[in-house]
Amino acid sequence: MKNTFSFELQKTDGAARTGVIRTPRGEVRTPAFMPVGTAATVKAMMPESVAETGADILLGNTYHLMLRPTAERIDRLGGLHRFMNWDRPILTDSGGFQVMSLSGLRKLTEDGVTFKSHIDGSKHVLSPETSMEIQRLLGSDIVMCFDECPALPADKSRIADSMRLSMRWADRSRAAFGDRPGHALFGIQQGGLEEDLRAESAEALQQIGFEGYAVGGLAVGEGQEAMFGCLDFAPGQLPVDKPRYLMGVGKPDDIVGAVKRGIDMMDCVLPSRSGRTGQVFTRHGVVNIKNARHADDPRPLDDTCRCPACRNYSRAYLHHVFRSQEMISGMLLTWHNLTYFQDIMQGMRAAIAAGTFDAWEADFHAGRAAGDI
């Protein structure tokens, strides 16, 4: 196994691309959807099941794991892959985004963020240096720069100041990351919805040099139209020969629109979180399994789906176990949603390789209009 990290861009169709990221722990087919395993588990899923859905890579999180069980403990136990029994690639976010959305009593300075744990109120510091050290202890294959993601809406000067702070933090992240063959550090573009600020950020990141580039600062309430407007120019400002990762996205139609605009990787809690709340994604749209109309329905969720929920159970059963709050409900619905998301990615990879992305996209949208879900 070569101790290298590389990206091969294989085919393009319009702005859409398909390729493969090669890491010492395995290959990641792009475009890729990355399930979120916040606290060293994709909730309600065994790692073997996550692999069966088609996921080549999953996400861990610096913020959660530094608080509990701590990165030092995971390191002592052999690293995050061993700890959670996932031997394929792992990407960890740098924790800044989660601090701003989860912890109380935080103070942001040029150095970094001091905050109180949402678990026990203990005091912690996240900075480019501490985030790199935590992600090194976790042993993740793809490390994210420590950045600040400003809440939208915000005025342009606030967006500019925040982006420039993140670029200084990107420089410090690169320096602290050091020389780690087989591991990658990804820069994160900021700049809100402003084309000139996004260009300044992309230029700053390329001057530093990263193995991949994320489009950050989106999926923070701006809405799909504004996000797509930004994606009409932002990915193209980043190096064409490196992976482009859109953070925190999204619903199936967000994902399709992002791939159409040149995004290679995405992560979102939606399929797993929705699985636990009874929201089921199908090619004909969203089914809310809680609805009484499913109580006597013997049909599967989707008779074309390969997942255990669709192969072995009726809507009536899934309705029953959801209403009864049985654990199998979250397991089966999460397994289905993750399978559905991976099948969308596989469909797009094949369509881009065949030069038929537009036809695939039209079919994707037609299926959702079909009705009778």
Ligand SMILES: CNc1nc2c(CCNCC3CCCC3)c3nc(N)[nH]c(=O)c3cc2[nH]1
């Ligand atoms: C949901 N929308 C959204 N998420 C964003 C995220 C988080 C991506 N998902 C991480 C996983 C979720 C829990 C464990 C790890 C962002 N992260 C960073 N570092 N920077 C962003 O601009 C950034 C922007 C984001 N927008």
